[in-house]
Amino acid sequence: MNILKKKIKYKKKNKILRFVNQTNYADNFGYQWNIFRKTQIDNLKFNVSKTRLLEQTKWKKKNFNNKTITLEAGSGAGRFTQAYLSQFPGKLISIDLSNAVESNKKNNIDYFNRKRLFIFQADISKMPFKNNIFDNTFCFGVLQHTPQIKKTLMELIKKTKKGGSIVVDFYPYNGFWTKISAKYLLRPIAKRIPKKHLLNLIKKISPFFYRTHLVLNYLNLNVLTRFLPICDPRTIPRAIKGKQRLEWIILDTFDMYTAYYDQPQKITNVSQFFLDNKCIVEFAGYVNYHHGISAVVRAKKL
Numbered sequence: 001m002n003i004l005k006k007k008i009k010y011k012k013k014n015k016i017l018r019f020v021n022q023t024n025y026a027d028n029f030g031y032q033w034n035i036f037r038k039t040q041i042d043n044l045k046f047n048v049s050k051t052r053l054l055e056q057t058k059w060k061k062k063n064f065n066n067k068t069i070t071l072e073a074g075s076g077a078g079r080f081t082q083a084y085l086s087q088f089p090g091k092l093i094s095i096d097l098s099n100a101v102e103s104n105k106k107n108n109i110d111y112f113n114r115k116r117l118f119i120f121q122a123d124i125s126k127m128p129f130k131n132n133i134f135d136n137t138f139c140f141g142v143l144q145h146t147p148q149i150k151k152t153l154m155e156l157i158k159k160t161k162k163g164g165s166i167v168v169d170f171y172p173y174n175g176f177w178t179k180i181s182a183k184y185l186l187r188p189i190a191k192r193i194p195k196k197h198l199l200n201l202i203k204k205i206s207p208f209f210y211r212t213h214l215v216l217n218y219l220n221l222n223v224l225t226r227f228l229p230i231c232d233p234r235t236i237p238r239a240i241k242g243k244q245r246l247e248w249i250i251l252d253t254f255d256m257y258t259a260y261y262d263q264p265q266k267i268t269n270v271s272q273f274f275l276d277n278k279c280i281v282e283f284a285g286y287v288n289y290h291h292g293i294s295a296v297v298r299a300k301k302l
């Protein structure tokens with residue numbers, strides 16, 4: 001089935017169709033995902049992304065078959081690409097705005113070669129696909145990083161078939177307190193530091209501040225940890241330990257300082273948007289997936 005709209009211009013590089021300029025607001029993501037290509041990918045020791053995908057979507061394998069086509073919007077290095085393809089039959093169309101698509105292709109090369117995975121470098125707000133084409137859609141960790149939240153959600157709805165499931169997870173907004181943290185206070189400075197230097201700096205400070213975090217945690221002074229200049233290690237799945245935990249902290253800290261857009265959303269607003277746009281909402285709230293917790297809205301297109 002041809003899912004592409006007619007007469008759309010693209011370039012082909014490395015067997016991936018590119019519908020966007022090579023330089024765009026998501027360059028930081030391309031940089032980070034090509035350096036930390038493997039950090040968050042499930043392996044024999046942990047299956048964090050697989051569990052998270054199942055818990056957040058509640059999709060059941062029996063409802064999928066070889067003809068099912070699912071859209072993944074904003075795939076990064078492809079941790080959920082792998083989690084999806086290893087658990088469900090059919091095809092997955094994965095898009096990302098940045099050159100993280102290279103990293104996704106490398107991480108999931110077998111699925112790519114077997115034509116179960118199709119990767120496009122494309123913008124969610126201008127997807128090159130026909131409307132009502134995907135059986136299911138998921139978009140994890142992306143919404144807050146797009147310039148126009150409503151536009152992003154609308155495009156996800158448009159591309160999904162009637163009766164299809166659309167699942168998004170995102171940074172939740174919990175009042176003004178959400179933005180009073182080292183992340184938002186230091187970001188104006190951090191953003192000005194060249195990516196390579198910033199990453200080196202984060203690598204240097206992370207071990208010390210991770211230990212500080214553990215001490216504050218031990219002393220029940222969690223209220224202070226939001227002012228430490230690293231990501232909150234409690235958001236990292238508990239199954240990730242030792243050296244890999246530190247690598248994950250470095251990656252998430254780089255991510256938190258460099259994202260061009262960072263707009264946490266109220267769960268109720270995201271949910272209401274689906275309700276206002278011909279969807280029913282099956283779930284809106286926090287999902288605890290054993291390794292962590294995410295703000296999730298799960299909708300069905302009517």
Ligand SMILES: C[S@@+](CC[C@H](N)C(=O)[O-])C[C@H]1O[C@@H](n2cnc3c(N)ncnc32)[C@H](O)[C@@H]1O
Pocket residue numbers: 026029030033040073074075076077078079080095096097098100122123124125139140141142145146255
């Ligand atoms: C925080 S990463 C999450 C990646 C992946 N979903 C995961 O959870 O590992 C956000 C991703 O969204 C992509 N992104 C941001 N804006 C986008 C847009 N308008 N269209 C497509 N992808 C976008 C970025 O390039 C980045 O790879």
